[in-house]
Amino acid sequence: MTKRPNEKNERLKRRFLEYRKFARQLSEKTLDREIAALERFDVWNGRKDFAQFHISQAMGFRTYLEQCKTKTGKPLGKATMRSVLATLREFILWLSQQDGFRSRIKAADADYFNLSRRDEAEARAAPPRPAPSINQAKRALGLMPSATPQQKRDKAVFALLCLTGIRVAALVSLKIKHVDLQEQSVTQNPREVSTKFGKTIDTFFTKGFEDAEIALADWISYCDEVALYGPDDPLFPATAIAARSNEGFEACGFTGSHWKTTEPVRTIVRIAFEAAGIQNYGPHAFRHMLARHAAKHCTSVAELVAASQNLGHTDVLTTLRSYGQISRDEQRKLITGHTSDLD
Template identity: 75%
Template sequence: MPKLPNEKNERLKRRFVDYRKYARQLSDKTLDRELAALERFDAWNGRKDFEKFHIEWAMGFRSHLEQAKGATGKSLSKSTARAIMATLREFTLWLSQQDGFRSRIRASDAEYFNLSRRDEAEARAAPARPAPSIKQAMRAFEMMPASTPREMRDKAIFGLLCLTGIRIAALITLRLKHVDLYDKSVTQNPREVATKFGKSMHTFFAKGFPEAEAALRAWIIYLEDKALYGPDDPLFPATAIAPQANTGFKAEGFTRRPWKSTEPARKIVNGAFIAANLPTFGPHAFRHMLARHAAKNCTSVAEIVATSQNLGHTDVLTTLRSYGQIDRDRMRELITGESEGGLFED
């Protein structure tokens, strides 16, 4: 029978989470993951008082993670194990600085919460990140209908993702005033738009997508001239659901508010690829698409930096590490100077 939570341990967990939230400024999503990691360790360790910490706990927990299974029944990925161990390492460091623990826990004890060098290297290896090619994205876009207002909205969503690679949370919170068609830009004001880490960003339309620009323009014109939306109204309003006498409920028009979650926009994107008989991709894949396209076609460092800033990255290395992987065929072309009959044309 699982042991009940240890009251002293629970207080320490809460203090640690408060420290990470207010001193380290971590997001609630990250804090939830860290709290889950602490709970995993605490439950495995039989709820023993943290104040009795011994390095054997860390060594034993590492062995436990090597054999542990995830929710799907498969072994934990090395990246997941690494994240859990990193949380325990930070927690142990923090404990070593707290009153009543300084004489019992040394900062160096935290280093025992590490994976083997081999597992660490595997965890750090950038995973393959699926993303559509430019041609695939444009094919899906071209096949999207735009005969009704709802279809116009959906096509404009797909088009804006092609143009900017904007994060989905930011996209669904945009207002009409944030898009400047003349300037070909999107202003992501963190006071009004759900940007990552609350960063203020100016994003410009990528070149080579005139059809996407046209779809976005047609949608904005509809909102302003037909629906009489103002600058502070949502750019992508949620679908209104009206009750029907015989059929229950039916999608009918729009509400003057954004979606409460990103799920409807994700379904629109997935549905567009399915309708085009293509592999399905999520909204985030457009960021990979634009970064890879830039890495492949940019002719100067300045262009790479501009692409990185347009995606909202503080450091250009983030773009290159996370989004700019070069596949085997492109790597062969760059190294050998030989291509295979137009295979690399996008």
């Protein structure tokens, strides 16, 4: 049976999280992970007073994580372990600087929450990230219907992902005025669009996706001429749900407000790929698709930098390291010049 929370520990955790939020400016999503990490350690440690911390607890907790299993019975991933230990490391470092703890806890004690060098390397290694090919994305888009307003919107969502690889959180917060069809651009203003780290991102349409541009223009034309939406209205308004007498609920136009979550976009992408007989890759996979396409076809450094900036990356190495991986077969082809073992 789990012990009741220690009031002293809870106050310290709250103060630490306030520090991380307001001094370190961490996002709510990151703070949620840190809360979970602190609670995991606190429970494992039997709710002992943090003032009694000893490096043996750090070493014991690391061993505990190595023996943990996921819900599927697999060992805890090294990246997950690294994330949990990083939170504890920051917490102990912060604790060593607080009144009443300086003489008990040393800053160096935090180092005992580090992974081994081998595990650290494994945790940092970029995992394989599946992504559709350009032709698969085009096929899925081409098979999407556009007879009804909702179908037009859904196809435009898929089209914009093909054209820009925009992050899904930014996509659901876009307004009509942020898209310029003539300039073939999307302006991601952090004052109005949910961009990563609050960055201003100017994104331009990737060439070769003419059908995607047509689908997006068709939806914006509907918004302007039929729905009579204005520039400050959501580019992709949420579906309105109306009750049917004795028959449940049904879609009934649009609400005129943004989607509250990114789940509708994920559903749109999944249905589109399934209809085309292609595995579901998810919205974020479009970023990998465009990055790999750029890495393969860019003919100059400037072109590669432009593609990186289009994805909102400050450093082109981010594009190459995290998104530009090539498959084993492609690696072999580029190095040996052979396409198969029979060549």
